[in-house]
Amino acid sequence: MRIADKFTELKEKNEKALIAYVCAGDPSAEATKEIVHALVKGGADIVELGLPFSDPVADGPTIQAASTRALEAGMNPDVYFEMAASIKENVPLVCMTYYNLIYKRGNEKFARDCADAGITGIIVPDLPAEEAEELHVACKKNSVDLIFLITPVTTGKRMEKNLEKTSGFVYIVSRLGVTGERVDVAESTKNILARIDTEVPKAVGFGISNGQQALEVIKAGADAVIVGSAFVSIIASGEDVNRRVEKLASELKISCR
Amino acid sequence: MKKSMYGKFGGQFVPEVLMPALTELEEAYGRYKDDPEFLKELDYYMKEFAGRETPLYFARNLSKKYGIKIYLKREDLVHGGAHKLNNTLGQALLAKYMGKKRLIAETGAGQHGTATAMAAANMGFESEVYMGAKDVMRQHMNVYRMELMGSKVNAVESGSKTLKDAINEALRDWVTNVEHTHYLIGSVVGPHPYPMIVRDFQSVIGKEVKEQIMEKEGRYPDSIVACAGGGSNAMGIFYPFIEDNEVKLFPVEAGGKELKTTEKEALHSASLCVGEEGILQGAHTLILQDKYGQILESSSVSAGLDYSGVGPELAYLADIGRIKPCCVNDDEALEAFYELSRLEGIIPALESSHAVAYVMKMAKTGELGDLVVINLSGRGDKDLETVFKLKKEEAKEACQ
Ligand SMILES: Cc1ncc(COP(=O)(O)O)c(C=O)c1O
Numbered sequence: 001m002r003i004a005d006k007f008t009e010l011k012e013k014n015e016k017a018l019i020a021y022v023c024a025g026d027p028s029a030e031a032t033k034e035i036v037h038a039l040v041k042g043g044a045d046i047v048e049l050g051l052p053f054s055d056p057v058a059d060g061p062t063i064q065a066a067s068t069r070a071l072e073a074g075m076n077p078d079v080y081f082e083m084a085a086s087i088k089e090n091v092p093l094v095c096m097t098y099y100n101l102i103y104k105r106g107n108e109k110f111a112r113d114c115a116d117a118g119i120t121g122i123i124v125p126d127l128p129a130e131e132a133e134e135l136h137v138a139c140k141k142n143s144v145d146l147i148f149l150i151t152p153v154t155t156g157k158r159m160e161k162n163l164e165k166t167s168g169f170v171y172i173v174s175r176l177g178v179t180g181e182r183v184d185v186a187e188s189t190k191n192i193l194a195r196i197d198t199e200v201p202k203a204v205g206f207g208i209s210n211g212q213q214a215l216e217v218i219k220a221g222a223d224a225v226i227v228g229s230a231f232v233s234i235i236a237s238g239e240d241v242n243r244r245v246e247k248l249a250s251e252l253k254i255s256c257r
Numbered sequence: 258m259k260k261s262m263y264g265k266f267g268g269q270f271v272p273e274v275l276m277p278a279l280t281e282l283e284e285a286y287g288r289y290k291d292d293p294e295f296l297k298e299l300d301y302y303m304k305e306f307a308g309r310e311t312p313l314y315f316a317r318n319l320s321k322k323y324g325i326k327i328y329l330k331r332e333d334l335v336h337g338g339a340h341k342l343n344n345t346l347g348q349a350l351l352a353k354y355m356g357k358k359r360l361i362a363e364t365g366a367g368q369h370g371t372a373t374a375m376a377a378a379n380m381g382f383e384s385e386v387y388m389g390a391k392d393v394m395r396q397h398m399n400v401y402r403m404e405l406m407g408s409k410v411n412a413v414e415s416g417s418k419t420l421k422d423a424i425n426e427a428l429r430d431w432v433t434n435v436e437h438t439h440y441l442i443g444s445v446v447g448p449h450p451y452p453m454i455v456r457d458f459q460s461v462i463g464k465e466v467k468e469q470i471m472e473k474e475g476r477y478p479d480s481i482v483a484c485a486g487g488g489s490n491a492m493g494i495f496y497p498f499i500e501d502n503e504v505k506l507f508p509v510e511a512g513g514k515e516l517k518t519t520e521k522e523a524l525h526s527a528s529l530c531v532g533e534e535g536i537l538q539g540a541h542t543l544i545l546q547d548k549y550g551q552i553l554e555s556s557s558v559s560a561g562l563d564y565s566g567v568g569p570e571l572a573y574l575a576d577i578g579r580i581k582p583c584c585v586n587d588d589e590a591l592e593a594f595y596e597l598s599r600l601e602g603i604i605p606a607l608e609s610s611h612a613v614a615y616v617m618k619m620a621k622t623g624e625l626g627d628l629v630v631i632n633l634s635g636r637g638d639k640d641l642e643t644v645f646k647l648k649k650e651e652a653k654e655a656c657q
Contacts, residue, residue, distance in 0.1 A: 054551040055421065057428045057538070058272045064415060076549050099270055100536040104550030126270050126536070151274040153435065158276065176274060177433040 002120050003092045003145050003168035006045055007201045007223065016218050016256040019203055020044040020249060021096065021228030023052055023066035025075025026235055029083045035235060038242040040089045042249025043256075047089070048123065048228070051080050051097035058098075058125035060180030062229040066236065077105060077113075084117040094121035094147070094168075102127075102135060111138035121145040121168045129158075129165050136165065147171050152192055159196070169201040169224060174208075174217070181229050182207030185217060193221045214255035227252055261449030263573035269448040271428075271539045278435045283450040285355045290457065295354060302346045303461065306379060307336045309343075311462075313469035313630070318600040323620035328478070329603070329633045330466055330494060339606065339635030340462060340490045341372035345441060347458030349376035352439035359438040360384040363427040365392055365420035365486065366561035366608065367399025368635055369443030374408040376441075384408045387426040389419040392560045395643055417522070417554035420486070420564045424538050444487025445568030448539030452492075452568050459493025466630055467497055479626020480505040483634065484611040485529065485582075486561050488568035490634035495580065505581065505626070508571060509615040511557035512584035518545070518553055526555040528567040529575050529582035537566040543575075558587040558643070559607035561635075585614040593617055594637060594644060606635035607643065 010017055020039045024032050036047050052067035052075055059067070084093055095114055102110045102124065114122060122144055127135065129148055139146040145168030150159060152175060163170060174189040175182070185207045196202060204217045205226030214225045227248075234244045261267050269279055289295040303309045311331045320327045332340035345362075352360060360382045364370030370386040377384035386403055390412040393400055403410050416422040424447070431440040445452040445459075470478055481498060483491035485508035498504045513525030523545045525531075532543035535550060545553040545565040557563040574580040585593075590607060593614035598604045605613055612631050619625050637644075 055416065055425055055537070057425050058432065060429070068415075071551065076551075078549075098536075100544075100546065100550040100552070102550075103534075103536050103541075104546065104548075125272050126539075128269060128271065128273050128276050130276075131268055131270055149273040151272075153274060153277045155277070162273070173274060176435060178429050 001090065001092045003046065006092050007169070010045060016222065017045040017201070017203070017224035018043055018249065018253045018256050019046040019048060019224050019226040020231055021048040021050060021226065022231055022235065023050040023063060023070050024080050024083060025052060025070035025073055026066040027069055027238070028073050029075065029079055032083065033087060034242055035245055036087055036089060038246040039231070039249050040091055042246035043253025044091065044249050046092045046094060048094045048096045048226070049084060051077060051095055051101060053098035053101055056098060058178055060178040060229065062232050062236070063179050066232045077101060081113045081117040084119055087118070092121060093119045094123060095119045096123040099124050099127045107134045107138040111135065111142040111144050114144050115142040119144065121147055123147045123171060125149065129161055132165070149173055150192070150196060152176060152188060163196070163198045163200065166200055169203045170198060171226070172196070172202055172204045173206045174204050175206060177206065179206055179229055181209040181233070185213050189217050189222070190220045211251045211255045214252050218255060225252065225256065263570045264576060266541050266569035266572045267449055267452065268541045269539060270536045270541065271448045272432055274432050275435060279448055279450065281355070286351060286450055286454055289351060289354050295350065299347060299350055302350065303343070307342050307346060308334065309461065310465045311335060313466060313473065315473070316601050319597065322600065323617060325620050325625065325627045325629055327616060328470065328630045330462060330630055332462060332490065332632060332634050333603070333605065333609070333636035337368065337372045337375055338638065339368040339372065340459060340493060341369045341443060342375060343461055343493065344443065344455050344458045344489060345369070345372040345376040348439070348441045348454065349380050349382065352382070352441070353380055355439065357437060357439040358383060359434065360441050361387070361427050361430050361438055362441045362443060363387045363420065363423035364443060365423070365563060366559065366639060367392065367396040367403070368561060368639070370408065370410065371399050371402050373441050374403040374406040377408060378406040385430070386410050387413050387423040387430070389413050389417070389423050391418040392420070396560055396639055399639055419555070419560065421552065428538070444489040445492045445570060446487040446538060446540065446566060452540070452570050455489050456492040456496055456570065459489050460496045462490065462493040462632065463495060463497035466494060470630065474628060477501055477504050478628045478630045480507060481630045481632070482507045482509060482612045482616050482625070483632035484509050484562060484608045485567060485571060486526065486564050486608065488571045490632050492568060492570060494632045499579065506579065507581050507583055507615060509611045510582065510584040511559060511562035511611060512586035513556045514587060516584070520547070522554040522556060523565070524556050525584070526557045526562050526564055527584045528565060529571060530584050532567070540569045542566055542569040543572045558590060559611065561606070561608040562611065583615060585611050585618060589614040589618065591644065591647065603633070604637035605633055606637050607640045609634045
C-alpha cells in the first residue's frame with residue numbers, strides 16, 4: 001500500500017496517523033511478523049521496519065541494542081525482504097536503514113527489492129539530500145517514497161530543498177539528539193511545526209512514547225506521530241510482548257482520533 | 258567533481274541534523290585558514306606549546322644495518338608524544354574563533370584524546386573524550402593523562418569497543434549538542450570538510466621535511482613511509498609531496514595476525530590494501546565489510562591503527578596509483594619496535610613501528626630507493642604494557 005493512499009484514507013475519517021517502528025529480526029524474523037500484526041491490530045497505520053546496521057549512529061541505546069540482538073539472531077537484507085514480503089497487513093511498510101546496506105546492494109536493486117516485498121517507503125538517517133540523488137532516482141522508478149528529515153537546525157534553503165525532495169511524508173525530528181524516549185516533546189515540536197510550510201504530511205518522531213505526548217504533538221499540528229523506542233523497549237523485555245505492544249499502539253492511536 | 262569529493266570518494270553521509278554544522282565549519286575554515294591573525298596564533302602554539310619544528314633525524318645505525326639512508330621525522334617529540342597535537346591545536350583554535358565552548362573527540366590509542374585534552378586545557382575548553390572500552394584497558398595510562406588535564410573520558414561498550422565505536426558515540430554526542438560543541442576528529446576521516454582540515458593541519462610535517470631534506474641531502478627522498486590507521490600522519494607527510502611524482506609514497510597498514518576475515522571480524526585493519534568501497538562514518542571510502550555491508554570489526558596489536566575504514570583522500574590516491582598501500586603484520590611491527598629501540602635508542606609507538614617494519618622488510622629489495630624518510634608518528638611509552646604482556650605470553654608458550 002502506498003503511503004499517500006493511507007493518508008487520504010485517514011483524512012476521510014478525520015484521523016491522524018500512528019507510525020510504529022520496530023527493528024526487524026529482534027528477537028527473530030518470526031516474532032517480528034507477530035509484533036507487526038499486534039501493532040496493526042492496536043491501531044498502527046504505517047509500520048517502519050528497521051533493517052539493522054552494525055553501526056547505527058543516529059540511534060540511542062534502546063535501538064542500538066535491538067539492532068545488535070537482531071544481527072546476532074541472523075537478520076540480514078535477504079531475510080529482511082523475504083520476511084517483509086510475507087507480511088500481509090493492510091498498511092504501508094517503510095524501510096528504515098543506514099546507507100551502506102543500500103549502497104552495497106546497489107541503489108537500484110535495493111529499491112526494486114523493496115517494491116517487490118511490498119515496502120513503499122525508505123528512510124535513511126545518514127543520507128542527506130545532497131548525497132541521495134542515485135537512490136532518489138531508483139525510488140522514483142520503483143514507485144517507492146524516499147522520506148527526508150527536517151530537524152530543529154534545518155532552516156532556509158535546506159528546509160526548502162528537503163521539503164521539495166521528500167515524498168510520502170516528511171520526518172520531523174522534534175529535537176536534537178538520537179532516538180530514544182524523552183520526557184518533554186511539546187515545546188520543541190511546536191516551534192518546528194510552526195516553521196514548516198508544506199502539503200506533504202508532517203510526521204513527528206524522536207522521543208514520543210505515550211498517549212499524552214502524542215496528543216500534544218498532534219495538537220501542535222502534526223499529521224502523524226512516530227513511535228519507536230517505546231515499542232522496542234517492550235520487545236526487549238520479552239514479557240507478554242504482543243499484548244503489550246497492541247495495548248500501547250491502541251493507547252497512542254486514541255490520541256490520533 | 259563536488260568540492261566535498263576526492264574522485265569518487267569522500268562526501269557527507271551524516272544525519273541531517275549535522276549538515277548545518279558541517280557547512281558552518283567549512284565556512285569558518287575558509288575564512289580563517291589564510292587569516293594572518295589566526296595563522297600567527299597557530300604558529301605560536303606550534304612553536305611554543307607543541308615544540309615544533311621537529312628534527313629530521315638521520316638514523317645512522319639503522320641505515321648501516323639495512324644498507325640505505327634512513328631518516329626519521331621525529332613527530333614522537335611533539336608535546337604529548339605524537340603528531341596528533343598538530344591537528345588538535347589547529348582545530349581547537351578554529352573552534353575558539355567560531356565561539357564554541359566545548360570540544361568532544363574520539364580516541365583509539367588515547368594519543369588523539371590526550372592531544373585534545375592538552376589543547377582544551379590550554380585554551381580553556383570543556384572537553385569530553387570517547388574511547389572504546391577495549392582501548393581504555395590497553396592504553397589506560399593515556400586515560401589518566403586525559404583525566405589529569407580535565408577531560409571526561411567515556412568508555413564505549415558497544416560493538417568492537419575500539420576506535421570505530423568511539424567515533425559512533427562521539428557522533429551521537431555531537432548530534433545532541435551540536436549548537437555549542439565542536440567535534441574534534443582525530444584523523445583524515447569522517448564527512449567533508451574534516452579530511453581536508455585535518456590534512457591541512459598535519460601538512461606541517463611534510464612541509465618541514467621538504468626543507469630539512471633539501472638542507473641535509475640536497476634532494477627529495479626516493480620514498481616516504483608512514484603508518485596509516487585513519488591516515489592523518491600519512492597524509493600530513495605525503496601531501497606536500499603529492500605533485501613530486503618521483504617521490505614514492507607508502508602508507509603502511511596494520512596486517513594484524515593475517516589478511517583474512519571471518520564472518521564477523523577482520524584479523525587485520527588493512528582497508529586500503531584489501532577493503533571494498535562503502536560508506537562509513539560520513540564518507541565514501543574503502544572499508545572492511547561483509548557481503549551485506551555490515552562493518553567488520555578490525556584488529557591490530559596497535560590501538561591507533563585498529564580501524565575498519567581509512568581517509569577518503571587516501572582511498573582516492575591509491576585508486577589513481579599515486580600512493581602504494583602496503584601492510585606489515587603484528588609480529589613484524591613488534592620486531593621493528595625492538596629493533597629501533599636497540600639500534601637508535603628511540604622507542605617508537607606500535608603504530609609507527611609498522612612504518613619502520615616496512616622499511617626493514619623492503620630495504621634490500623630496491624623498492625624504496627636509497628634515501629627514505631619514515632614518519633615516526635609517535636613514541637612508544639604508551640605501549641610498554643602491551644609489549645611486556647605479549648612477551649610474557651610468548652615466554653609462557655615457549656615453556657609449554
Ligand atoms: C603514534 C600514532 N601514530 C599513528 C596513529 C594512527 O592515526 P593516523 O593514521 O591518523 O595517523 C595514531 C593513532 O592513535 C598514533 O597514536
